[in-house]
Amino acid sequence: MATPQIRIGILNLMHDKLDTQKRFERVFANTRYQVKLTFFYPRTHYRGQAVPDLVQRISQPLNLARLSELDAFIITGAPIEQLDFSAVTYIDEIHQLIDRLVQLDIPQLYICWGAMAAANYLYGIEKHRLAEKLFGVFPNHIVNQGPLLAGLPDGFLAPHARYAELDHQQVNSHPDLILEATTVDNNLFSFRARKHPQSFLFAHLEYGRAALLKEYRREKNAYPDREYAKPQNYFLDPVHMRSPQFKWQPAQHIYFDNWLQTVVHDIQNKKLVKE
Template structure:
C-alpha cells in the first residue's frame, strides 16, 4: 500500500532561517512518508519594515485561509524566551494561528518557545526565566509513556537550549495535560494534551550535529563582551570545544517518525469518518 502524502505547514520563527528550514526538511523526510512541506513567516514580525529577500525566497507569508490545506502544523522555537509574551510583536498572529488549527482539528507540534507560547495561550501555563541557560545534551526520564516516545529508552539523550521554562507543577496539575518526559534535573522534555492532537516539545530534536556549536557562536559573536555557557555533554574535547557529537540522532529519528505516524493515523481516521 502506498504511503500517504502528508502536507505539513511550518511557521519558522528561528533566527537561522535557512538552517532551520534545512533541519526540518531533513528530519521529516528521513521517514517512509511522502511529505509536502510549506514554510511560513508571520507578517506582523515585519510590520513597518521590508521583509528580507532571503525570508521571501524560502518561505511564504502566513495566510490563515490556507490552513485547511494542511494535515499537520509545526510552530518552531524562537530566541525570545526571555521576553514577556505580550512584548512579542507577532504574538497575535500566533494566537490566531493556534485558534484556527484547533478549530480545524489539525495535529499540532509546538517546539521550545512555540511550545511555551501555545501552552500559555491554550492552558494558562506560566513561563519563568531560568537562572542560567539550559544548554547541552542531557538524558531524559520518561514520566508517562507516549506515542511520540515509542522506541526510546528511559534516559534517552536530547539537546536542550533555552533561557526559560514552564511551570512544572501547573502542567502536572492541569487535567487536560500529560507530562511525558523530563531531564534528570526535572526540566521539561515534552508533554501532550489529552483531548486535542497537540504535542509540546522543549528539546531541539530537529538540531543537527553542529547546531549547538553554531548557537553558541552566534550568541558570542552578537555580544562578545558577555560570558556565555558552553553546551554541556556535547564535545569530545570540551576544553577546546572540538568534536561535537550527535548523541541525540536516535531520539531525533524516532520522535519525528512517531509524530508523522500519528498524523497519518489522524488522516486515516478522518477519511473513514467522511466515508
C-alpha cells in the same frame, strides 16, 4: 494501503531561518513517509518594514485560509524566551494561528518557545526565566509513556537550549495535559494534551550535529564581551570545543517518525469518517 503524502506547514520563527529550514527538510527526508513541507513567516513581525529577501525566498507569509490544505502544523522555537509574551510583536498572529489549528483539529507540534507560547495561550501555563541557560545534551526520563515516545529508552539523549521554562506544577495539575518526559534535573522535555492532537516539545530534536555549536557562536559573536555557557555533554574535546557529537540522532529519528505516524492515523481516520 498506500502511504499518503503528508502536508506539513511550519511557522519558522528561528533566528537562523535557512539552517532551520534545512534541518526540518533533513529530518523529514529520513523518515518512512513522504512529506511535503511549506514554510511560513508571521506577517506582523515585519509590519512597517520590508520583509528580508531571504525570508521571502524560502517561506511564505502566514495565510490562515491555507491551513485547511495541510495535514499538520509545527511552530518552531524562537530566541525570545526571555521576553514576556505580551512584548512579542507577532503574538496576536500566533494566537490567531493556534485558534485556527484547534478549529481545524489537525495535529500540532509546538517546539521550545512555540511550545511555551501555545501552552500559555491554550492552558494558562506560566513561563519563568531560568537562573542560567539550559544548554547541552542531557538524558531524559520518561514519566508517562505516549505515542511519540514509543521506542525511546528511559534516559534517551536530547539537546536542550533555552533561557526559560514553564511551570511544572501547573502542567502536572492541569487536567487536560499529560507530562511525558523531563531531564534528570526535572526540566521539561515534553507533554501532550489529552483531548486534542497537540504535542509540546521543549528539546530541539530537529537540531543537527553542529547546531548547538552554531548557536553558541551566534550569541558570542553578537555580544563578544559577555560570558556564555558552553553546551554541556556535547564535545568530544570540551576544553577546545572540538568534535561535536550527534548523540541525539536516534531520538530524533524515532520521535519525528512517531509524530508522523500519528499524523497518518489522523488522515486515515478523517478519511473513514468522510466515507
